[in-house]
Amino acid sequence: MTKGAGFDQFYESGGAVDPAEAVPTILDFVDKFDHSQTGTFWAPRGPGDVGQAENVLGKNLPTPLQLPW
Secondary structure, three states: OOOOOOOOOHHHHHHOOOOHHHHHHHHHHHHOOHHOOOOOOOEEEHHHHHHHHHHHHHHOOOOEEEOOO
């Protein structure tokens, strides 16, 4: 989301992936998504996609990661 918008250094260092790389994980997550998960926030590809997740939520977080907000 930040590539080409003046934040390229953060795009590259943050581990950004191309959509083609992200799609299989997201499709798998959506395929298993059920009614009990509505109204919640998730990081389907895990804590690596949430910049400071391990610093804030701790180590050894699951994938997919349910976010606490």
